Amino acid sequence: MYDFEFVKPASLAEAVAAMGRDGAQALSGGMTLLPTMKQRLNQPDSLVSLNGLAELKGVSVAGGVLTIGAATTHATVAREAGAYPALAALAGQIGDPMVRNRGTIGGSLANNDPAACYPSAVLASGATVVTNQREIAADDYFQGLFSTALEEGEIITAVKFPIPDKAAYVKFAQPASRFALTGVFVAKGPAGVRVAVTGASEDGVFRWTEAEEALSANFAPSALDGLTVEADGMIGDLHGTPEYRAHLVKVITKRAVAAAG
Amino acid sequence: MAKVTMTVNGRAMSAEAEGRTLLSDFLRQGLGLTGTHVGCDTSQCGACTVHVDGLAVKSCSVLAMDVAGANVTTIEGMANADGSLSTLQQAFQDHHGLQCGFCTPGMVMSAAALLADTPKPTEAEVRHHLEGNICRCTGYHNIVKAVLAASGQDVGKVGIAAE
Numbered sequence: 001m002y003d004f005e006f007v008k009p010a011s012l013a014e015a016v017a018a019m020g021r022d023g024a025q026a027l028s029g030g031m032t033l034l035p036t037m038k039q040r041l042n043q044p045d046s047l048v049s050l051n052g053l054a055e056l057k058g059v060s061v062a063g064g065v066l067t068i069g070a071a072t073t074h075a076t077v078a079r080e081a082g083a084y085p086a087l088a089a090l091a092g093q094i095g096d097p098m099v100r101n102r103g104t105i106g107g108s109l110a111n112n113d114p115a116a117c118y119p120s121a122v123l124a125s126g127a128t129v130v131t132n133q134r135e136i137a138a139d140d141y142f143q144g145l146f147s148t149a150l151e152e153g154e155i156i157t158a159v160k161f162p163i164p165d166k167a168a169y170v171k172f173a174q175p176a177s178r179f180a181l182t183g184v185f186v187a188k189g190p191a192g193v194r195v196a197v198t199g200a201s202e203d204g205v206f207r208w209t210e211a212e213e214a215l216s217a218n219f220a221p222s223a224l225d226g227l228t229v230e231a232d233g234m235i236g237d238l239h240g241t242p243e244y245r246a247h248l249v250k251v252i253t254k255r256a257v258a259a260a261g
Numbered sequence: 262m263a264k265v266t267m268t269v270n271g272r273a274m275s276a277e278a279e280g281r282t283l284l285s286d287f288l289r290q291g292l293g294l295t296g297t298h299v300g301c302d303t304s305q306c307g308a309c310t311v312h313v314d315g316l317a318v319k320s321c322s323v324l325a326m327d328v329a330g331a332n333v334t335t336i337e338g339m340a341n342a343d344g345s346l347s348t349l350q351q352a353f354q355d356h357h358g359l360q361c362g363f364c365t366p367g368m369v370m371s372a373a374a375l376l377a378d379t380p381k382p383t384e385a386e387v388r389h390h391l392e393g394n395i396c397r398c399t400g401y402h403n404i405v406k407a408v409l410a411a412s413g414q415d416v417g418k419v420g421i422a423a424e
Contacts, residue, residue: 006280006326027327034322037281047280049327075316096393098307101316102323176305178392230303246347 005046019153027226028107070106070156086167106156115179119205122186124196130158164189168259182248200245221254270338287325292345295334307394310367317374336366349411360398
C-alpha cells in the first residue's frame with residue numbers, strides 16, 4: 001500500500017474540513033477500501049477516519065422510521081435494529097463476524113459494490129441517505145457500478161429507513177466471499193411493494209418493477225410465475241453466467257416473498 | 262512516522278508507525294508479537310484475528326493509527342497468568358484442533374469472542390461463527406470439538422449432523 005497522511009477528526013465539522021482537501025478519502029470500516037489500497041487500485045493522499053465520530057454511530061426509532069448512523073457497524077445493526085427485523089437479519093449475514101465488527105452501513109453505501117447487501121435494503125425500503133449537505137432519496141442515490149449521487153467530499157451521516165409492514169432479504173451467497181451472487185430485498189409498505197436486486201446486474205442494485213406490480217396486486221410467490229428476467233445486462237463471471245443470475249433473480253425473489261409472509 | 266500507543270494484553274505499548282501501517286504489522290514488527298499470523302493479507306482467512314476493545318477484528322485490515330489508545334488482546338494474552346494454557350487453548354491441544362498451527366491464533370481469538378457472547382454455543386453456531394477463519398489442515402471437525410469442549414459440552418457427536 002502506498003503511504004498517505006492519516007487524519008482522525010474528533011467531530012463531523014473537522015471531518016468535513018479534512019475532506020475538503022485535494023486527494024482526501026473518507027475511511028469508515030475499511031473492509032473494502034484497505035484491501036483495494038493494498039492492491040494499489042486506490043491511492044489517496046490522505047485518509048480521513050470517521051471512526052472517532054460518536055455522532056455518526058447508533059440506531060434509533062421514532063415515528064415508524066429507523067435511523068442508523070453512518071459509522072454504525074453491521075454487528076451493531078444486527079443486534080440493535082430489532083424494530084426492522086429484515087434489516088437486522090441482512091446485517092447479520094454480511095461477510096463474517098470480524099468483518100461485521102468493523103464494516104459500516106455508510107461505508108457500504110458510499111462504495112456501492114454491485115454485490116453488497118445494504119444497497120438492496122436501502123432501495124427496497126425507499127430509505128433516505130442523509131449527508132452533511134442534504135437528504136438523498138434511495139431512487140436517486142444509486143447510479144451504477146460503484147457510483148452514487150455523493151459529491152466530492154460529501155460524507156454520509158445517517159440512513160433513515162421507513163419500517164415496512166412486511167419485508168425479507170434472501171441472499172444466495174457466493175461461498176468464498178459471502179457477497180451476494182444474487183440477493184433480493186422485498187418490502188411491502190403503505191406505498192406498495194418494492195423489490196430490489198443486488199449482485200446480479202452489471203449496473204449494480206436495481207428495482208424489478210414488473211415484480212413490484214405483480215406483488216402489489218397479489219403478495220404471494222405465485223404472483224411471479226408468469227414473469228421472466230432478461231439475461232441481458234446481468235453479470236457473467238466464473239461463479240455464474242448472466243442466464244444463471246437472471247434465473248436466480250426470480251427464484252430468490254419468490255423465496256423473499258415467502259419469507260416476508 | 263509517528264509514535265502510536267495502545268494497551269496490548271494489559272500493558273501500554275508503543276512503537277513507530279506510518280499512516281499505512283496495518284495493526285497486524287504494528288503488532289508483529291513494531292511490538293515483536295509474532296503470534297498474530299498474516300495468512301492471506303486480503304481479509305479472507307482470519308489468521309490475523311485479534312480483539313480490539315473486546316471485538317474480534319482482522320488486524321490485517323485495520324490501520325494501527327485508527328486504533329491508537331485501544332485495548333488490544335492478541336494470542337500472547339490468552340494464556341493463564343502462570344503461563345499455562347487457557348481452557349480454550351488446552352482444548353485445541355486435547356482435541357487435536359490444529360495440525361500445522363498457522364490458523365490457530367486466529368481460530369482461538371475468534372472462538373474466544375464467540376464464547377464471551379455465547380458461553381454454550383451449539384455445534385451449528387460454532388461452525389457459523391468460524392466462517393471467517395480458514396484452516397487448510399483439520400477439516401474443521403476437531404476445531405469445532407475443541408470450542409465445544411472449552412464450553413464444557415459433550416463433543417461425541419460433532420461432525421455427524423454436518424455430514
